[in-house]
Amino acid sequence: MEPVLLIKLVGGLVYLLLGGDILVRGAVSLARRFHVSPTMIALTVVALGTSLPELVVVVRAALGGFPDLVFGNVVGSNIANVLLVAGAAATVYPLTYGERSIRRDSAIMVAASVLLVALSLGGTLGRTEGAILLAGLVGVNLLTAREAAQAWKDSELKAPMEWVLGLPTNPWMIALFLVAGVVGLPIGAELVVDASVDIASSLGVSEAVVGLTILAIGTSLPELATTVVAAFQKRTEVAIGTIVGSNIFNILGIMGVGAVISPVPVNVAREFLTLHFPVMLGTAVLINVFVWRRIPVGRAAGIAFLAMYAAYMGLLVVRTVAQAG
Amino acid sequence: MDIRTKLVFAFAAVTLGSLLAFGYFLYSIAEGLVADSTSNQLNSLAESATDAIESIIEGWEERVTLIASRTQLRMSLDELGPNSSRADSATIERILADAAESTRSVAAVAVYDRRGRQVAAAGDAADDTPPVLPPRSTSAPDGAPHYLGVFPSGEAYPRVGYTIPLVLDARRIGYLYVLLNGRRLIDLTSDHTGLGKTGELMIVVDGPDGPLTLHPVRHAIEGFDPDGPILITNSDDPAQIALQGKEGTRTENLRDYRGRAVWASTRFLPETTGWGVVVKFDADEPKASILEFRDEMISLALAMAGIGLLVAMILGFRFAGPIHDLAETANRIREGDLSARAPVKREDEIGLLARTFNQTADELQERMFELHEYQKFFDVSLDLLCIAGTDGYFKLTNPAFTKSLGWTEEQLVSQPFIDLVHPDDVAATQDQISRLSEGQPTISFVNRFRTAEGGWKYLKWNAYPEPVSGLLYAIARETRPPRDV
Numbered sequence: 001m002e003p004v005l006l007i008k009l010v011g012g013l014v015y016l017l018l019g020g021d022i023l024v025r026g027a028v029s030l031a032r033r034f035h036v037s038p039t040m041i042a043l044t045v046v047a048l049g050t051s052l053p054e055l056v057v058v059v060r061a062a063l064g065g066f067p068d069l070v071f072g073n074v075v076g077s078n079i080a081n082v083l084l085v086a087g088a089a090a091t092v093y094p095l096t097y098g099e100r101s102i103r104r105d106s107a108i109m110v111a112a113s114v115l116l117v118a119l120s121l122g123g124t125l126g127r128t129e130g131a132i133l134l135a136g137l138v139g140v141n142l143l144t145a146r147e148a149a150q151a152w153k154d155s156e157l158k159a160p161m162e163w164v165l166g167l168p169t170n171p172w173m174i175a176l177f178l179v180a181g182v183v184g185l186p187i188g189a190e191l192v193v194d195a196s197v198d199i200a201s202s203l204g205v206s207e208a209v210v211g212l213t214i215l216a217i218g219t220s221l222p223e224l225a226t227t228v229v230a231a232f233q234k235r236t237e238v239a240i241g242t243i244v245g246s247n248i249f250n251i252l253g254i255m256g257v258g259a260v261i262s263p264v265p266v267n268v269a270r271e272f273l274t275l276h277f278p279v280m281l282g283t284a285v286l287i288n289v290f291v292w293r294r295i296p297v298g299r300a301a302g303i304a305f306l307a308m309y310a311a312y313m314g315l316l317v318v319r320t321v322a323q324a325g
Numbered sequence: 326m327d328i329r330t331k332l333v334f335a336f337a338a339v340t341l342g343s344l345l346a347f348g349y350f351l352y353s354i355a356e357g358l359v360a361d362s363t364s365n366q367l368n369s370l371a372e373s374a375t376d377a378i379e380s381i382i383e384g385w386e387e388r389v390t391l392i393a394s395r396t397q398l399r400m401s402l403d404e405l406g407p408n409s410s411r412a413d414s415a416t417i418e419r420i421l422a423d424a425a426e427s428t429r430s431v432a433a434v435a436v437y438d439r440r441g442r443q444v445a446a447a448g449d450a451a452d453d454t455p456p457v458l459p460p461r462s463t464s465a466p467d468g469a470p471h472y473l474g475v476f477p478s479g480e481a482y483p484r485v486g487y488t489i490p491l492v493l494d495a496r497r498i499g500y501l502y503v504l505l506n507g508r509r510l511i512d513l514t515s516d517h518t519g520l521g522k523t524g525e526l527m528i529v530v531d532g533p534d535g536p537l538t539l540h541p542v543r544h545a546i547e548g549f550d551p552d553g554p555i556l557i558t559n560s561d562d563p564a565q566i567a568l569q570g571k572e573g574t575r576t577e578n579l580r581d582y583r584g585r586a587v588w589a590s591t592r593f594l595p596e597t598t599g600w601g602v603v604v605k606f607d608a609d610e611p612k613a614s615i616l617e618f619r620d621e622m623i624s625l626a627l628a629m630a631g632i633g634l635l636v637a638m639i640l641g642f643r644f645a646g647p648i649h650d651l652a653e654t655a656n657r658i659r660e661g662d663l664s665a666r667a668p669v670k671r672e673d674e675i676g677l678l679a680r681t682f683n684q685t686a687d688e689l690q691e692r693m694f695e696l697h698e699y700q701k702f703f704d705v706s707l708d709l710l711c712i713a714g715t716d717g718y719f720k721l722t723n724p725a726f727t728k729s730l731g732w733t734e735e736q737l738v739s740q741p742f743i744d745l746v747h748p749d750d751v752a753a754t755q756d757q758i759s760r761l762s763e764g765q766p767t768i769s770f771v772n773r774f775r776t777a778e779g780g781w782k783y784l785k786w787n788a789y790p791e792p793v794s795g796l797l798y799a800i801a802r803e804t805r806p807p808r809d810v
Contacts, residue, residue: 004625004628007625007632008625012631014634014635015634025330168326180337188631190624191631
């Protein structure tokens with residue numbers, strides 16, 4: 001693989017990360033100037049904003065006609081969130097459960113995963129299926145609105161420096177933030193999708209595999225970093241909740257938007273139905289086992305999660321090599 | 326804006342700006358290189374095409390000369406008088422048939438006598454009388470073949486007509502007319518090797534309505550048979566330039582028969598046929614490679630700037646983090662936690678600041694401790710201790726004041742203390758105060774202060790003025806009334 005592709009991939013991920021962050025900060029400042037209530041801000045701008053990187057990548061991939069990248073990113077992110085992010089964090093410090101709603105949210109995650117698989121059984125995911133997923137997202141948000149707002153207020157209290165100094169106040173600065181975000185995100189998406197497609201062709205692997213591995217890990221890196229850093233500071237009570245929330249949004253929101261905006265119905269590659277969907281469902285059920293029995297995810301479980309992730313990655317490599325040979 | 330964001334914006338501006346400037350520089354160099362190499366390529370293609378066409382023409386001329394050089398043909402023609410002998414005529418016809426059959430390139434051949442009468446013909450021209458001989462042919466130098474023009478063949482290729490005088494013993498006895506198949510021209514122009522996706526070689530001849538190609542063109546256009554020649558009408562076509570006799574490569578203001586902007590190299594063959602030779606590419610094609618290069622450059626510049634932003638972000642975290650810690654520590658101290666200290670992890674300016682901050686906090690904590698110690702003396706003293714301003718108000722009084730006079734501290738500091746002084750002592754007290762404001766301490770001055778219960782107490786004062794702040798530090802002790810009262 002050419003180093004240029006790696007530079008593009010990493011550079012693109014930085015644009016996605018920074019663009020999303022700066023756009024959210026600009027939008028929060030703008031909303032505050034117009035006296036939008038913090039609850040509304042939390043539910044709209046911030047909720048959407050943290051998933052913007054994945055969203056623009058999927059939009060770019062769907063519009064560019066790379067459906068395998070769309071599926072690969074969503075499914076791969078969900079698998080990586082549980083096995084890689086939770087696994088790595090649990091290896092540092094056991095993950096406990098702070099939120100009361102975690103059982104309900106975990107169940108929603110399984111339901112959303114089952115919904116996605118059921119809709120995909122037809123072989124394609126069209127506008128109707130996408131709309132069903134988005135409707136599901138609206139339903140889930142209505143159900144969890146109050147807690148989401150509270151969670152954001154808590155985070156604002158915890159990190160006053162970020163939220164006070166990090167927010168632009170001058171209207172020109174707000175405009176600069178918004179423009180920088182709006183320009184940066186598509187640049188990042190373009191670079192990342194381009195690099196992914198080129199990496200796939202230069203390594204001779206399918207776009208699905210690149211989506212499931214490089215792209216999924218790449219877009220999960222920020223979560224991985226924040227969760228592991230939090231684990232080192234022994235603040236692990238929100239980790240599972242964050243992962244579960246992110247997985248629900250991935251399926252209902254990102255896959256939904258991807259299916260709705262795609263010019264043609266998104267084709268579901270066979271390998272998803274036979275391998276990747278079952279793995280995703282398996283990881284969702286796995287988390288539920290821990291959550292419902294209220295067993296903290298300890299170091300042993302964390303190492304097991306990581307081992308499972310390594311095994312899954314190994315399986316992808318072996319399959320690719322077998323197909324090539 | 327926080328440091329991290331400032332750094333990110335600054336890095337974005339600098340890296341993007343410099344990379345784009347550098348990219349533009351490389352792009353303009355590359356553009357020049359591509360333009361140069363494309364025009365060189367066009368030039369050499371035109372050169373080799375011209376060589377190939379000239380060698381084809383040379384071959385034709387040689388063939389015509391070869392047929393004309395048969396002595397038997399000329400002698401038979403010479404013999405062929407008004408009383409023509411069958412034998413001579415048959416000889417001529419046999420010779421022509423031989424010539425027509427022996428080379429595939431000969432489509433037709435005919436012999437005319439001095440008066441322009443056809444004597445014999447073979448090949449296509451046997452049934453199809455060739456066009457009237459152009460006047461040029463008569464002025465042709467003896468013994469040299471002369472190009473007459475191009476004629477349609479009914480096939481994709483043209484036919485090229487030649488004439489040559491038949492000379493015997495320095496007498497011109499007639500003309501040979503040869504029509505040659507121009508198949509090799511088609512082989513040449515239909516071969517697009519080295520011409521990319523859009524390039525083509527064109528051979529054009531000046532016609533009454535404008536330049537005509539001798540062959541089908543690469544790109545089909547409306548109104549013309551895709552297998553036949555086309556007429557060129559636009560005046561900025563390179564074919565026009567070629568036929569004007571201009572040679573060389575041009576990259577501007579040229580449009581081909583499709584109306585597309587093209588880069589072309591032109592040649593002219595005035596000596597032999599008067600044909601024009603054009604080698605051209607669509608201008609988009611060399612530009613496409615430049616544009617592709619430019620897009621790749623831009624996306625690489627953006628990606629590198631992204632890596633730069635990553636560095637800015639990491640630097641931002643490294644700089645802002647300890648400052649955040651410092652600010653948080655300062656906040657805890659402000660809220661009363663004097664034992665709070667900032668973590669010192671670095672050896673740079675921020676580390677120095679954190680160390681100095683911590684030393685200041687140490688000092689502050691020590692001072693506060695000492696102050697606390699003195700506070701105890703102030704609180705437990707039986708003497709009345711106070712600080713007063715020259716404005717006539719107490720600033721601070723100790724508990725002994727309240728114990729002795731009965732006023733609360735609030736009551737004491739909220740009114741001019743002179744109001745509490747016995748009317749008879751007011752003048753003397755004011756005198757003392759004015760002396761204090763001039764810097765003279767008061768020693769053992771006695772006056773009477775009103776108690777909360779309405780009685781009077783004698784107080785003996787020692788007071789010192791602080792010249793800088795103008796505050797009076799005073800100690801009073803209850804004393805017995807003077808003896809004379």
